[in-house]
Amino acid sequence: MSESTMPPPDRRPGPAERLREAVSNGRLTAALILLPPALVLFTLFVILPLGESGWYAFYDWNGYGTPEDFVGLQNFEQMFGHSVFSVAVGNTVKILVISLVVQMPLALLLALLVYRQTPTNAVFRLIFFVPYIMAEVAAGLIWSFVFDGNYGVTASIATTLGIDKFFILADRDLAFYAIMVVIVWKYFGFHMMIYIAALQGVPDDQIEAARIEGASRTQIVRHVQIPYIRPAIAVSAFFAIIGALQVFDIIIPLTNGGPSNQTHTIVTYLYEFGLTRLRIGFGSAVGVVLFIVAVLVAVFYQRLFMRKAAS
Template sequence: MPQDTTSLSQGKAQTSWFSRNNQGGRLWTLLLFLPPALCLFTLFVVVPLFEASFFSFYRWNGIGELNNYLGLQNYSKVIGHSAFHTAIGNTLKIVAVSLLIQLPLALSVALCVYKQSWANTVFRLIFFLPYILAEVVAGLIWKFIYDGNYGVVNMFTEFFGLENYFILGDKQWAFAAILIVIIWKYFGFHMMIFIAALQGVPNDLVEAAKIDGATRLQTTFLIKIPLIKHAIILSMFFSILGALQLFDLIIPLTNGGPSHSSHSIVSYLYTFGISRMRIGFGSAIGVLLFIACVVFAFTYQNAFMKDKK
């Protein structure tokens, strides 16, 4: 009898623990969806990451056995490569342009069109359309626009009687042309984030500020922008992380040229690693990029996105 009583009490304790943690069916949902997600994450993220870390210590073309161990030579070659330095500089330029031009532009447009009206809805759609386009399609469109023989640039040069100018073939201006495309392509995404945040600003505060005599600029900078600080921080996070991973726009526009002057870190990895069948070298670049992304993500979240009580 004592043993039966003990088993019964343990069963009741387990049942009560399950019922406490299964409020609203959350535990069943966790047990149903978490294992497949973990399996997919392990298969497509964790395993390739460990494989890339392993390959980065070898000279390997992706075919045959791994028998040419190099140690850290791939990493030293990457760090000492001038094209890699250019790619890092270009990535920092993307970050700077995104934070100093793209986000302020998106916020300015959001402040103009965040109120509910049919006209604002039309403008939101127009501004958001570039983001809907696939990156490769957008790159090909802008490559035609920049074309010195048949594009829009050619129309201007002919109108002013100038010689044909190929901006994507100019080492000094090719990456500047890419930055224009980046601003055009992604500012609509950040605009929609800001619009969603602005629509959550209480109208009572805005009306109270107007009654107190606050101007439109004062209302914007002292009430609206401080109240959407969380959205601005989130957009900055997306901008920087996106800059570290930019690839799809550069390949159709310049393929990293001319003279490897317009590479991002990922396009550099593709050109010098995958395209040239230098899997070990490319793996070293991928590991360095992964470390940079992880360090940035954790540092940024701890500094700006951590809940402060």
Template sequence: MSEQLASLPPKKEPFSFSAWLSKHNHGNRLLSLIIFLPPALLLFTIFVILPLGEAAYYSFFKWNGYGVPTNFIGFDNYTRLFKHSAFETASLNTLKIIVVSLVIQLPLALVVALNIYKKSWSNSVFRLIFFLPYILAEVVAGLIWRFVFDGDYGVMAGMAETLGTEPWYILADREWAFTAILVVIVWKYFGFHMMIYIAALQGVPKDLTEAAKLDGASRLQTIRHVKIPLIISGIKVSVFFSILGALQTFDLIMPLTGGGPSHSSHSLVTYLYTFGITRMNVGFGSAVGVVLFLACVIFAFTYQNTIQKERG
């Protein structure tokens, strides 16, 4: 009997896709790299590395964008940049956007998300309403609010007429123009961060919140000690997008004020556009672009290697 069993062919193992994938995983990864990596590297080199290299090269020349740059001036563009009062104003304004985003916009988005994250038809309606400003193109949003702030024909004009006061041209006021821009930025983008928080809150296990209620925790205590610690990863992502977006603010400012009045409402990007492109000073604009790129890269690497690497 044992001899008969020994002569039988070995039993064939049933096919397992996971075992096959594990066996051929190294080869598949290598094949994926060969197929997908070269096109990605080519596109990244053409559209990112080469333009950055050219911008760094042009920043050492006084050049209007025509012909081949020949007037080499070294670091004069950078020296002029850091001594320019409008650049100081643009840097301060960009810092204001970051502070307002972190102190007002993100907490507002979190408060709204905590109130409408549960699934219901009414909450869905509110989510749509609050998310609508983010759907609008930045230029369209800027034009809408420019009409709202207009002292002759807009909402501000109507309010002034109703109250019997002189019309207020807020976008032409050096002291208040950028404050108006900050209001529009908060209105435009808080819905995006709200949706990030809603997605994170919907992933919080209900068992934990119910256990907290059974233990006698109030709503605020549940939010502070249960919900917020569990969505801290979403908050970190939201902060990252908020700061990086503040460094790149452009489309909203141009239709509202164009950086005016008297260059008082520039961000770093509108400053680059105004003093580099529109004035045909491509060398100087390249220097601004290099400084802005370095600021974004330093922030991104620092944030991802410190804050986002922390356990949370």
């Protein structure tokens, strides 16, 4: 092909051209109308509270009046040196691991069983999804009755088996395992719905072609369906990780962090040792650490996993 017949190279529009295009199609007007209210709300309810928390973290303050007793990094030193904080961090990590290793595979297995559009599957989806739409406090109260050694389901089991009554939520070694059971029960339906939506987008012709080639059901799942829903799995894992950092409402009605402070997570630790004891400066320090961890997790997860899943 001669130089005279070669197509002209693609030229990226300059700033002035992009501005004229934005004005002509109405995007600039929409941004000028919608962006300022969003920025104001985000500043009032996110940026300012975060900034104030970062400021309070360097004071010994009970929440009344103006913070005046500057203590520097003392709140952070007390937090990292507190044995209960170590327990809270360990429990948060346990929830994260259980969410990734138990909750997500269970949700994927159930999604593979009920993702097709049938009346029976619709009923099962509803049954599995109901725990998620239930309020966390209500779920915690229901399970506190289930685990009650005097009047709950465990009491009935003990009576039927003729053994002594046992109190799971009062046992230092078993209480947190009971909490993890409740967390898996409560949230697996959410992940299941994510997988169902993704599985319904897998082309049927790909599955049929795999069947014609002699692939088994397990091979179809492993080599056809899971690769197609990898972005959904990455999103589900992200929600599981962030959710593990935020667990609070379920633990309060179940154990309130007990027995002997063995079932605290980072958020319940903040609530118990910061807010309820009117140590707002100390609680702000815990909140700052939790915020930094959440941001780091979000940034690195986005860079390391979300892009790979989308590619």
